[in-house]
Amino acid sequence: MTLDFEKMNQAVNSETNAGGFANLMKNFMKLGVTRYDYLVAEGMYRFYDVDSSVDLQMNGVPKNVAEVGDPVAIKAAVRQAQAGAIVFEQFCELAGQAGVPVWTSDLVAKHVTYFDGNGKELLVEAIPGL
Numbered sequence: 001m002t003l004d005f006e007k008m009n010q011a012v013n014s015e016t017n018a019g020g021f022a023n024l025m026k027n028f029m030k031l032g033v034t035r036y037d038y039l040v041a042e043g044m045y046r047f048y049d050v051d052s053s054v055d056l057q058m059n060g061v062p063k064n065v066a067e068v069g070d071p072v073a074i075k076a077a078v079r080q081a082q083a084g085a086i087v088f089e090q091f092c093e094l095a096g097q098a099g100v101p102v103w104t105s106d107l108v109a110k111h112v113t114y115f116d117g118n119g120k121e122l123l124v125e126a127i128p129g130l
Contacts, residue, residue: 038105
């Protein structure tokens with residue numbers, strides 16, 4: 001399967017606030033995405049399907065990442081996002097402040113894992129609505 005970058009970009013740009021995350025994940029699943037990593041410092045997505053991966057900038061904006069991971073801070077940021085109180089760029093800023101250089105959205109296992117700079121899991125959250 002080959003990922004359709006144009007449709008993926010449309011899906012990302014249709015999200016009005018971070019509370020629409022579950023719908024975005026459903027759209028990605030329809031497009032064949034099995035997983036993606038979001039690289040906070042680079043402002044870059046790395047999408048995977050069953051055969052390949054691709055890096056796309058899309059709506060990503062590079063953010064500074066704190067050296068020390070803070071599980072309480074990332075949990076608070078996730079709660080704000082789930083409530084629809086912030087937009088994606090604000091979430092990325094908060095993730096960086098919480099020391100999260102990357103998170104992985106696994107659409108097969110239906111969860112998101114937020115990692116610190118040493119690759120330690122700070123938080124694992126089920127993707128609501130999947």
